[in-house]
Amino acid sequence: MKITYLGHSAFILEDGDFKAVIDPFISGNPMSNINVDEITGLTHIFVTHGHGDHLGDTIKLAKNNDALIISNAEITNYLKSLGLRTHSMHIGGRYKFDFGTVKLTPALHGSAIQTEEGTVYGGNPCGFVIEVNSKKVYHLGDTGLTMDMKLVEIENIDAALVPIGGNFTMDIDDAIRAIDFIKPKLAIPMHYDTFPVIKADPKEFEKKNKTCKTLIMSIGETFEL
Ligand code: NI
Numbered sequence: 574m575k576i577t578y579l580g581h582s583a584f585i586l587e588d589g590d591f592k593a594v595i596d597p598f599i600s601g602n603p604m605s606n607i608n609v610d611e612i613t614g615l616t617h618i619f620v621t622h623g624h625g626d627h628l629g630d631t632i633k634l635a636k637n638n639d640a641l642i643i644s645n646a647e648i649t650n651y652l653k654s655l656g657l658r659t660h661s662m663h664i665g666g667r668y669k670f671d672f673g674t675v676k677l678t679p680a681l682h683g684s685a686i687q688t689e690e691g692t693v694y695g696g697n698p699c700g701f702v703i704e705v706n707s708k709k710v711y712h713l714g715d716t717g718l719t720m721d722m723k724l725v726e727i728e729n730i731d732a733a734l735v736p737i738g739g740n741f742t743m744d745i746d747d748a749i750r751a752i753d754f755i756k757p758k759l760a761i762p763m764h765y766d767t768f769p770v771i772k773a774d775p776k777e778f779e780k781k782n783k784t785c786k787t788l789i790m791s792i793g794e795t796f797e798l
């Protein structure tokens with residue numbers, strides 16, 4: 574599986590015909606100069622929660638690519654009402670898609686969607702365990718540290734995408750505790766430096782992480798898992 578970092582919590586996962594983006598906050602990201610219109614061939618879009626820095630360019634990308642959006646039932650209901658293709662899931666549920674399996678994990682956070690018509694209820698925020706071709710990626714979403722993460726250890730995660738920026742999510746020390754619970758083969762830090770309040774040094778995370786390898790990805794970088 575190829576993993577490309579798009580900045581903040583946004584990643585592209587690619588394997589054969591499967592090409593998915595998770596939390597595509599791209600055009601609004603002050604740290605990124607990636608052009609959303611140049612992201613093509615997407616088959617799926619994963620959305621962990623309704624906040625603008627995660628829902629991001631979902632609507633535009635879904636329309637441009639005719640991609641299937643996978644999220645919690647409240648977010649998919651809203652996106653479906655805009656005429657988009659969706660697959661609705663919820664916390665704890667796993668589903669076998671043609672590309673592999675997806676399980677929604679709990680995240681300790683909010684999920685309201687801000688629209689021009691006002692605030693839309695976005696249900697419970699989530700993380701995703703995505704398995705494609707025997708490779709498993711766990712995108713934690715936006716979350717504080719929870720004991721629930723210990724349960725994900727049994728999934729044998731190949732790569733955990735973990736927020737480290739603090740303020741809205743876990744900081745570096747809590748992210749280290751989370752990685753100790755999850756025991757992935759690889760940890761990739763995310764959700765840091767995009768805004769001044771989430772400034773964090775991924776090298777400090779790398780230094781403190783004794784559980785597994787750390788991969789610090791630059792924006793636009795691709796890695797073969
Ligand atoms: Ni959030």
Ligand code: MN
Nearest residue numbers: 624626715741
């Ligand atoms: Mn966020």
